[in-house]
Amino acid sequence: MTAKHFILDVNVIVDLWLKERSAPTTIKLLARSTDPDIHFWLTAAALSTLDYVARCAFKRRGLPPEAVTQIVPELIEALLSVVKILSNYGFEQQTVYQRAHDFEAAQMAATARSLAGQPACIVTENQTFDTLGEILAKTPEQALNWLQEKSTPPTAIPFIDLAAQQTLIRPLLERNIETVLRHGQYIMGPEIKQLEERLADYVGVKHCITVSDGTKALLIAMMALDIGIGDEVITTPFTFIATGEMIALLGAKPVFVDIDPRTYNIDPNKIEAAITAKTKAIMPVSLYGQCADFDAINKIAANYNLPVIEDGAQSFGATYKGKQSCGLSTIGSTSFFPSKPLGAYGDGGALFTNDDHLAKVMSEIRLHGQDRRYHHPRIGINGRMDTLQAAILLAKLSLFPQEVAARAEIGANYTRLINQANTNITIVTPYIEAHNTSVYAQYTLQTKNRNALQEKLTKAGIPTAVHYPVPLNKQPALKTNEFALAISESLSEKVISLPMHPYLKNTEQIHIVHAILSSINLSSE
Ligand SMILES: Cc1ncc(COP(=O)(O)O)c(C=O)c1O
Numbered sequence: 001m002t003a004k005h006f007i008l009d010v011n012v013i014v015d016l017w018l019k020e021r022s023a024p025t026t027i028k029l030l031a032r033s034t035d036p037d038i039h040f041w042l043t044a045a046a047l048s049t050l051d052y053v054a055r056c057a058f059k060r061r062g063l064p065p066e067a068v069t070q071i072v073p074e075l076i077e078a079l080l081s082v083v084k085i086l087s088n089y090g091f092e093q094q095t096v097y098q099r100a101h102d103f104e105a106a107q108m109a110a111t112a113r114s115l116a117g118q119p120a121c122i123v124t125e126n127q128t129f130d131t132l133g134e135i136l137a138k139t140p141e142q143a144l145n146w147l148q149e150k151s152t153p154p155t156a157i158p159f160i161d162l163a164a165q166q167t168l169i170r171p172l173l174e175r176n177i178e179t180v181l182r183h184g185q186y187i188m189g190p191e192i193k194q195l196e197e198r199l200a201d202y203v204g205v206k207h208c209i210t211v212s213d214g215t216k217a218l219l220i221a222m223m224a225l226d227i228g229i230g231d232e233v234i235t236t237p238f239t240f241i242a243t244g245e246m247i248a249l250l251g252a253k254p255v256f257v258d259i260d261p262r263t264y265n266i267d268p269n270k271i272e273a274a275i276t277a278k279t280k281a282i283m284p285v286s287l288y289g290q291c292a293d294f295d296a297i298n299k300i301a302a303n304y305n306l307p308v309i310e311d312g313a314q315s316f317g318a319t320y321k322g323k324q325s326c327g328l329s330t331i332g333s334t335s336f337f338p339s340k341p342l343g344a345y346g347d348g349g350a351l352f353t354n355d356d357h358l359a360k361v362m363s364e365i366r367l368h369g370q371d372r373r374y375h376h377p378r379i380g381i382n383g384r385m386d387t388l389q390a391a392i393l394l395a396k397l398s399l400f401p402q403e404v405a406a407r408a409e410i411g412a413n414y415t416r417l418i419n420q421a422n423t424n425i426t427i428v429t430p431y432i433e434a435h436n437t438s439v440y441a442q443y444t445l446q447t448k449n450r451n452a453l454q455e456k457l458t459k460a461g462i463p464t465a466v467h468y469p470v471p472l473n474k475q476p477a478l479k480t481n482e483f484a485l486a487i488s489e490s491l492s493e494k495v496i497s498l499p500m501h502p503y504l505k506n507t508e509q510i511h512i513v514h515a516i517l518s519s520i521n522l523s524s525e
Contacts (some may be wrong), residue, residue, distance in 0.1 A: 003037045003164060004147060005115050007108045009124035010050045012140055013042075013386065014057050021125060022140040029123070029144050033082040037408040038147065039167055039464035041115075042079075044087035049367055051076060061104040084171050086111050087178075105129060105137075118163060121146060129271060157499050157508050159463040160339045164503035165403070169395050176391035188367075189387030195394055199350055202397070203327040207359035209351045211366050214335020215242040217349035219249065220383050221309045221331045222281065224361040227252050231280040235311075236266040238488040239285040243311050244472040252280065256473045258485045262431040264288060264444070264495075267487075268296035272481070275304055282308045286315030286325055287498075288467070289341065289407070289439035290432055294320055301329075309333060313349075314441035317341045317404040321435045326352040331362075336393060341407065341439040342400055344389040386460045394447040404439055406502035411440035413506065414498065417513040420443070442467050443500040448519065450496050454517035462512055465497045 001318060008030070016026045032038045042050070051072060058068045077416040105122075112120040121143060122129065129137035138146060166173065192210055200208035213218045227233060229251035235243055237256040244254040257274050260267045266284045280300050284292035294310070301308045308329035312318075315325040316334040326332025334340075336348030351362050361378070364371050369380030416430040428446035432438045444467060447453055454464050471488040473480050498512060 006121035191390035265292035291320035
């Protein structure tokens with residue numbers, strides 16, 4: 001079922017408390033608040049009105065003033081465990097005030113509009129409700145009927161649904177953003193340090209340095225390791241361009257090593273043959289949300305005294321042998337691009353290390369190489385994270401552990417649904433090592449008929465993506481014929497990623513899997 005939103009008018013709540021009119025229906029309505037798809041809202045402005053109106057109503061009922069003073073805050077507190085408060089920003093209030101005949105109605109309509117086009121109604125006892133003609137107003141009875149209506153199966157499924165998450169934490173997001181607007185420290189504000197402490201704690205390392213994005217995180221990590229012209233960095237060609245691009249940007253050479261065909265991550269057995277006197281680091285990528293084999297990689301690196309940088313842009317939240325991604329090697333690097341498992345509302349990234357010296361150097365490099373104001377012992381860049389993004393990520397972190405768990409469950413469910421199709425299917429589902437947990441930044445299949453499948457799924461309203469159609473050794477900017485990269489080259493023609501996010505429903509997954517199976521003329525029965 002798609003999410004539904006109910007914005008409650010004060011009169012409905014007061015009637016509920018006085019046990020008048022539609023109180024029994026409102027009880028049934030609010031009983032559905034535990035359903036993750038049903039959301040009840042109150043506008044910020046309505047809260048004070050509710051407090052005032054309820055006090056007046058109880059007094060009119062003859063309740064002694066002391067009882068009123070006690071009961072109303074208690075009732076409001078109980079209500080707040082069921083409804084969320086949504087504020088409207090100043091400019092919104094000003095325009096609704098100018099346009100509205102009924103300010104409260106306009107406030108509620110503005111709240112409904114701010115839910116980004118999701119199905120919403122205002123629940124009110126007011127028969128002549130004026131919403132400026134934009135938003136449906138329903139009595140509690142009509143609202144309950146609407147809630148109980150069976151929703152039609154989804155016609156268009158988003159590849160990633162950022163709205164569902166936003167709904168859950170909207171009040172916290174607004175509060176955190178508002179705090180930044182109030183203190184005004186948009187660059188390196190207090191939220192940066194708060195976030196760094198929370199992230200270091202989550203990963204289980206001594207230091208986290210937030211940065212402007214995952215690409216700059218890789219650049220800063222390599223700058224801190226003094227990687228430059230003529231050096232070589234061993235990495236995988238089966239990744240997003242940023243991994244190889246940042247090596248090349250520093251004048252170093254990306255040395256591509258082929259991947260393990262089951263995990264899509266760099267094959268540790270092939271690393272040693274690529275090490276030369278010029279090798280300065282190994283940079284594995286934990287692709288699609290699953291960590292590379294760090295024990296094997298770290299062992300080789302230790303033998304040659306090389307640092308290891310994990311490009312964990314897709315794996316933040318994943319574990320390897322019980323340890324968090326980004327805490328598995330000399331430096332861990334990640335991205336908070338909006339669609340990543342932990343995504344900001346813009347660009348963001350972070351670096352992780354247990355090495356005090358590297359932490360200091362990396363934090364200086366992200367601030368133009370300065371160790372104190374206007375003193376620059378080294379060359380750096382402008383690589384800071386915006387305070388607003390840190391404030392947003394702090395709000396999102398409150399949901400992250402449950403989202404990581406949901407991702408693992410949804411990934412496993414896809415695999416089960418696809419593999420239970422009783423057929424010698426031409427589709428290969430993701431292989432997750434027993435010692436790994438994946439955050440399924442992408443849920444990626446292999447099929448020989450990728451283009452045909454993609455075309456059919458697009459026609460069925462199911463978006464897909466290819467991560468990545470061209471391995472880096474074949475990209476014009478990085479082209480090299482130096483290595484045999486047969487596995488990467490072959491898999492880049494077969495991989496296809498399905499819609500994946502922590503709020504993907506079982507019904508949507510079934511719909512997607514049926515579409516895949518019927519696209520390749522197979523039945524799931
Ligand atoms: C493997 C990998 N590395 C690096 C990056 C770069 O991150 P950002 O987009 O935050 O710069 C990405 C982002 O897609 C990625 O997937």
